[in-house]
Amino acid sequence: MHGKLTNVAFSKILAELQQKYLLYAPKRFNDQGRFSDTDLIRYGEISSVEEIVWQEKSAFSPKEIVFPITQTLFHFTCDEFRESKLKEKKKVLVFLRPCDINGLKRLDTIYLENGVEPDLYYKRLRERVKFVMIECSESFDNCFCVSMGANTTDNYSLAVRFASDNVLLEVKDKELENFFSAKLVNAEFKPEFVTENRQQVRVPDVDEMPAEMYDHEMWDEYSSRCIACGRCNTTCVTCSCFDTYDLFSDDNTNIGERRRVWSCCHVDGFTDIAGGHSFRHSNGARMRFKTFHKVYDFKRRFGKEQMCVGCGRCDDNCPEYISFANCINKVTDNLQNLIGSHPKADTASNSATTLLRKRSKEQNILSENGKN
Amino acid sequence: MCNNPLKPEPYKITNIIRDTEFEWTFAIDFSGEIKAGQFFQVSLPRVGEMPISVSNMRGGLEMTIRKTGKVSGYVFDLEAGDNIFLRGPYGTSFPIDDYKGKHLVIMAGGSGSAPVRPIIEHFYYNSDEITSMDIILGFRIPDLILFKDDIKKWSKKFNTVLTVDNPDDSWTGKVGLGTKYVGDIDFSDAENMAVVIVGPPVMIGFCVREFTSRNVKNEQITVSMERRMACGIGKCGRCKINDKYICQDGPIFRYDEAVNLID
Numbered sequence: 001m002h003g004k005l006t007n008v009a010f011s012k013i014l015a016e017l018q019q020k021y022l023l024y025a026p027k028r029f030n031d032q033g034r035f036s037d038t039d040l041i042r043y044g045e046i047s048s049v050e051e052i053v054w055q056e057k058s059a060f061s062p063k064e065i066v067f068p069i070t071q072t073l074f075h076f077t078c079d080e081f082r083e084s085k086l087k088e089k090k091k092v093l094v095f096l097r098p099c100d101i102n103g104l105k106r107l108d109t110i111y112l113e114n115g116v117e118p119d120l121y122y123k124r125l126r127e128r129v130k131f132v133m134i135e136c137s138e139s140f141d142n143c144f145c146v147s148m149g150a151n152t153t154d155n156y157s158l159a160v161r162f163a164s165d166n167v168l169l170e171v172k173d174k175e176l177e178n179f180f181s182a183k184l185v186n187a188e189f190k191p192e193f194v195t196e197n198r199q200q201v202r203v204p205d206v207d208e209m210p211a212e213m214y215d216h217e218m219w220d221e222y223s224s225r226c227i228a229c230g231r232c233n234t235t236c237v238t239c240s241c242f243d244t245y246d247l248f249s250d251d252n253t254n255i256g257e258r259r260r261v262w263s264c265c266h267v268d269g270f271t272d273i274a275g276g277h278s279f280r281h282s283n284g285a286r287m288r289f290k291t292f293h294k295v296y297d298f299k300r301r302f303g304k305e306q307m308c309v310g311c312g313r314c315d316d317n318c319p320e321y322i323s324f325a326n327c328i329n330k331v332t333d334n335l336q337n338l339i340g341s342h343p344k345a346d347t348a349s350n351s352a353t354t355l356l357r358k359r360s361k362e363q364n365i366l367s368e369n370g371k372n
Numbered sequence: 373m374c375n376n377p378l379k380p381e382p383y384k385i386t387n388i389i390r391d392t393e394f395e396w397t398f399a400i401d402f403s404g405e406i407k408a409g410q411f412f413q414v415s416l417p418r419v420g421e422m423p424i425s426v427s428n429m430r431g432g433l434e435m436t437i438r439k440t441g442k443v444s445g446y447v448f449d450l451e452a453g454d455n456i457f458l459r460g461p462y463g464t465s466f467p468i469d470d471y472k473g474k475h476l477v478i479m480a481g482g483s484g485s486a487p488v489r490p491i492i493e494h495f496y497y498n499s500d501e502i503t504s505m506d507i508i509l510g511f512r513i514p515d516l517i518l519f520k521d522d523i524k525k526w527s528k529k530f531n532t533v534l535t536v537d538n539p540d541d542s543w544t545g546k547v548g549l550g551t552k553y554v555g556d557i558d559f560s561d562a563e564n565m566a567v568v569i570v571g572p573p574v575m576i577g578f579c580v581r582e583f584t585s586r587n588v589k590n591e592q593i594t595v596s597m598e599r600r601m602a603c604g605i606g607k608c609g610r611c612k613i614n615d616k617y618i619c620q621d622g623p624i625f626r627y628d629e630a631v632n633l634i635d
């Protein structure tokens with residue numbers, strides 16, 4: 001089903017939808033931006049079309065809806081673990097772009113597929129969510145979704161093309177059709193996708209990442225520039241790591257809770273183990289860890305797609321103006337220099353580097369705190 | 373509501389053996405299936421969680437815990453009869469079946485002797501399953517030696533080397549790193565050897581060299597890896613190295629796989 005609505009008519013339907021759904025969309029928070037006198041665009045609950053910021057990219061991703069910054073896992077009373085309950089029973093409609101739809105699919109892979117069992121806390125939030133795809137009419141700064149193959153999707157219940165006073169809609173979800181069918185004005189609409197970004201990346205394409213790439217001098221630049229603030233992690237739709245903390249009340253130490261909190265691989269403490277040991281001390285080594293996770297390891301493990309969806313938020317938000325897109329390109333360039341013309345074509349030298357890799361790894365495992 | 377893999381369950385502590393001042397073995401009334409090399413998340417309400425290896429499975433679960441920080445500190449306040457909360461067991465195990473018919477060598481340093489103890493115990497009671505076994509256990513000082521009674525027992529059946537880095541006046545046994553004693557092992561049938569090495573990362577590297585320089589291949593060696601863990605179920609991402617999650621794909625790895633993991 002497809003058609004057209006005025007903003008007024010769409011807002012009316014949104015109000016009706018609110019009976020059954022919580023509506024989340026990118027929203028403007030005045031004067032909370034990165035620079036003074038700038039606004040912050042991030043996700044929040046909305047109830048009308050006017051609140052939805054579709055003309056700009058949001059600084060934060062929608063992942064908080066399924067993976068909150070902090071989440072209570074258990075309540076303790078004396079010696080009992082009580083599973084936290086979901087207070088909100090309503091379903092969720094979230095307005096998001098194709099890259100974010102694909103990004104949440106990457107979170108699904110970690111939380112529902114990795115390991116033996118799905119994660120209950122993620123699953124119960126995720127099950128309630130339906131996607132409303134915001135059509136991107138043009139690419140924003142730093143976006144490189146096309147290079148990552150994350151510019152398109154058909155994984156949505158509703159698709160919207162916003163204009164100043166009306167919207168074009170495609171409704172795919174049966175339940176949602178009931179809200180729209182009587183009111184939609186006839187109009188052709190099939191969402192289109194961005195097919196070109198100003199920023200392009202060349203993703204490394206090797207079966208085996210040579211060991212030389214792990215301690216390549218290219219990472220030194222990030223050791224001096226990156227300040228390990230973790231903003232690239234917190235704004236990334238696909239960053240999924242967490243830590244757990246137990247808290248208890250000062251008045252009654254028998255009562256408390258266990259919480260899950262976002263954790264960032266760029267930030268100190270991520271790898272700390274007992275006895276004061278840790279791994280990946282330099283910020284360059286952390287940049288390398290993140291980069292390979294996003295554009296090599298994840299795909300190698302799950303065999304599907306790269307983890308990074310090219311939303312460009314890490315680049316939008318880095319206080320040191322580090323470009324992840326450039327970093328990916330540098331990896332590919334250095335890899336090509338190392339292996340010869342085109343990495344994939346040259347399998348013979350690939351196996352030669354595997355040998356080299358083993359040698360340099362042996363050294364690595366010898367050093368107690370890992371490389372760098 | 374579906375199964376919650378993060379929910380710990382209470383089990384009774386049946387006995388506490390004070391191996392050393394800071395390392396105690398907790399015997400726990402747990403009846404599920406466990407394999408040597410696996411670990412549990414020990415979970416104390418209001419304190420936190422930590423991964424701890426299985427140090428014995430014969431006649432019930434035992435875990436040997438070193439007091440090093442917050443959660444492990446609180447565990448030392450528990451007494452026999454108290455409940456301890458656990459989730460698990462998690463992770464890969466030592467490939468006991470692959471060791472059968474082999475000349476097995478077990479090398480462990482310090483608290484690394486906890487996870488190898490179930491392998492040694494298994495073959496102690498099933499010694500016909502292997503051709504022979506050498507055990508090399510190294511500790512920093514005599515006061516830190518774990519499983520003294522077991523070591524006495526094992527040495528009656530197998531070549532068992534117990535060595536300390538720094539002896540005190542009363543120590544009459546072997547001195548020096550375990551690597552010093554690898555040369556005493558019979559390598560005439562290196563092809564038929566299986567080697568298990570568990571200890572701090574530096575130790576693993578040095579020990580592996582002792583064996584590979586004597587014609588043992590990387591794929592004949594099993595190691596255990598330790599990384600930060602916040603979940604044990606493949607979600608928190610803390611234990612990840614390359615495309616491997618140590619809590620899922622490890623902690624037990626064949627060395628030819630482990631050598632490819634770069635932190």
Ligand SMILES: Cc1cc2nc3c(=O)[nH]c(=O)nc-3n(C[C@H](O)[C@H](O)[C@H](O)COP(=O)(O)OP(=O)(O)OC[C@H]3O[C@@H](n4cnc5c(N)ncnc54)[C@H](O)[C@@H]3O)c2cc1C
Binds near residue numbers: 272438442
């Ligand atoms: C697979 C595996 C098996 C282990 N087996 C044993 C064992 O049999 N006996 C033993 O004494 N110790 C073992 N350890 C180490 C043990 O987990 C740490 O000593 C313990 O987590 C310290 O917790 P803490 O709260 O006392 O220390 P703190 O330093 O206060 O640590 C705080 C938190 O950090 C995390 N953490 C700290 N050290 C480690 C670590 N080494 N690995 C993972 N997470 C850590 C835990 O979540 C811990 O609660 C094992 C570790 C791993 C990964």
Ligand code: SF4
Binds near residue numbers: 230231266318319322
């Ligand atoms: S946002 Fe930039 S400075 Fe901060 S951790 Fe990421 S790369 Fe480093």
Ligand code: SF4
Binds near residue numbers: 103239312313315
């Ligand atoms: S790594 Fe950067 S570009 Fe890729 S998904 Fe994360 S924030 Fe977006």
Ligand code: FES
Binds near residue numbers: 607619
């Ligand atoms: S411990 Fe959480 S992913 Fe391995």
